[in-house]
Amino acid sequence: MIKTGIVLSGGGVRGFAHLGLLQVLEELGIQPYAISGVSAGAIVGAFYAAGHSPALIRDILKKNSYFGWSSFLLNKDGLFSMKVLRKVLQTYIPGNSFESLNKKLYITATDFASNETITFSKGKLIDAVIASASVPAIFEPVKIDDHILVDGGLLNNFPVEPLEKKCDVLIGCYVNSIPRGTGNGKRFGKMNMIEKSFHMAIAPIVYSKVEKLSLFIEPDLHEFGMFDVNKADLIYEAGYRAAMKHKNKLVSLLQ
Numbered sequence: 691m692i693k694t695g696i697v698l699s700g701g702g703v704r705g706f707a708h709l710g711l712l713q714v715l716e717e718l719g720i721q722p723y724a725i726s727g728v729s730a731g732a733i734v735g736a737f738y739a740a741g742h743s744p745a746l747i748r749d750i751l752k753k754n755s756y757f758g759w760s761s762f763l764l765n766k767d768g769l770f771s772m773k774v775l776r777k778v779l780q781t782y783i784p785g786n787s788f789e790s791l792n793k794k795l796y797i798t799a800t801d802f803a804s805n806e807t808i809t810f811s812k813g814k815l816i817d818a819v820i821a822s823a824s825v826p827a828i829f830e831p832v833k834i835d836d837h838i839l840v841d842g843g844l845l846n847n848f849p850v851e852p853l854e855k856k857c858d859v860l861i862g863c864y865v866n867s868i869p870r871g872t873g874n875g876k877r878f879g880k881m882n883m884i885e886k887s888f889h890m891a892i893a894p895i896v897y898s899k900v901e902k903l904s905l906f907i908e909p910d911l912h913e914f915g916m917f918d919v920n921k922a923d924l925i926y927e928a929g930y931r932a933a934m935k936h937k938n939k940l941v942s943l944l945q
Contacts, residue, residue, distance in 0.1 A: 692944050693723035695857030697850050697903070698731025699896075700823075700843035701865035702916025703925060705730025706748060707909045710929025711863045713744040718940055724794035726852045728842040730865075732797045732822035733775075736815060739791040740783045752922050754778050770829050772820045779816045788812045796852035797822050798842035799832075807845045808837055809852050848896045850903065859904045859943050863929070867908050868893060885916060904943050907932050 696715075698708045708731055715722065727735030737747040754774055780786065788795055788811055797810045799821040810818035821832035821839035832839045842849070848864055868890060900906045909932035914925055933940075 692859055693857045694720060694859045694861065694944065695724045695726065695853035696722045696735075697848060697853060697860065697862040698725065698727040698735050699848045699862075699864045699866060700729025700731055700841065701911075702730055703919050703922060704865040704911045704914055704916055705734050706751070706922045706925040707865045707911060707929025707932070708734045708863050709744040709748050710909070710926045710931070711861075711907060711933040712738055713926075713930055714933035714937070715940070716744065718937065720940065720944060722793055723857060724796065724853055726796040726798070726849045727822070728798040728847060728849050729823045729825075731863075732819050732842070735795055735797070736779065736783060736791075736819045739793040739795040740785075741792045742782060748922065748926055750778060750782065752919075772824065772829060772832075775823075776816060776820060779819060783815060786814055786816050788815050788818075791815070794856075796849065798846050798849040798852070799824075799837075799839040800842050800844040800846075801837045802826070802831055802840045803838045805845075807842065807849075808839065809849070811852070843892075846895075847892055848899055850899045854902065860902065861905045861907065861940075861943075862900070862903045863907045863909075863933075864896060865909060865911055865929070866896075867910060867912055905936055905939055907936060 725735040725739055734747060737750065795811065797818045799808050799810065799818065801808050817832055817834050821834060822842045824830060824832055824840050826840045848862065850860065850862060853860055909928045911925060911928055914921055
């Protein structure tokens with residue numbers, strides 16, 4: 691049996707595109723053996739590894755948007771907490787462990803104290819998911835054992851490494867294609883400039899990993915910001931279309 695690994699990047703609401711890819715895989719009868727996710731990719735990966743369909747995950751996350759997952763906090767390390775996301779994860783993944791999942795899952799976070807990447811694949815699940823998605827200065831950091839954890843995308847926004855040598859086929863979905871120009875598509879503003887600068891800085895690291903993959907999928911999402919929750923369906927559809935362009939390759943990889 692061919693072991694297929696899926697790598698899902700971070701990218702905020704653009705992570706809905708990952709669900710489009712997973713929907714195509716389902717339609718083709720391709721069941722991933724393992725998933726490696728970071729930030730938004732970790733959230734999608736956790737729900738999917740728990741056995742939920744891409745369409746259901748899309749509906750769950752639409753009802754609990756990026757800032758909708760959170761309740762505003764004062765006098766904390768971050769502006770927002772992840773209380774609502776935690777509740778949603780507890781509802782749909784009651785086992786709260788990597789061992790309870792239907793598929794192998796690897797989640798990447800950043801240890802803010804030691805300046806290193808941490809990968810979780812066993813034990814309690816929900817804290818690891820929340821840590822992986824905790825953007826510094828927006829969300830509270832998460833303490834697990836001796837680690838102070840924030841968004842895994844800071845150091846590794848395309849975590850191919852956990853699946854190397856574990857899978858026969860590796861498919862990666864990266865949702866942060868860099869637009870040309872100073873804004874984000876038709877948009878312009880400080881957040882767009884900050885976000886684009888970040889992705890420009892990490893792009894060489896991300897693209898250096900493409901050669902390790904059997905298939906690299908990068909949906910054109912330049913018109914969507916990482917907090918454009920109201921465009922979740924459009925982002926999902928863009929991910930689906932991008933994956934369908936590689937339908938024949940996907941089928942051939944698994945023959």
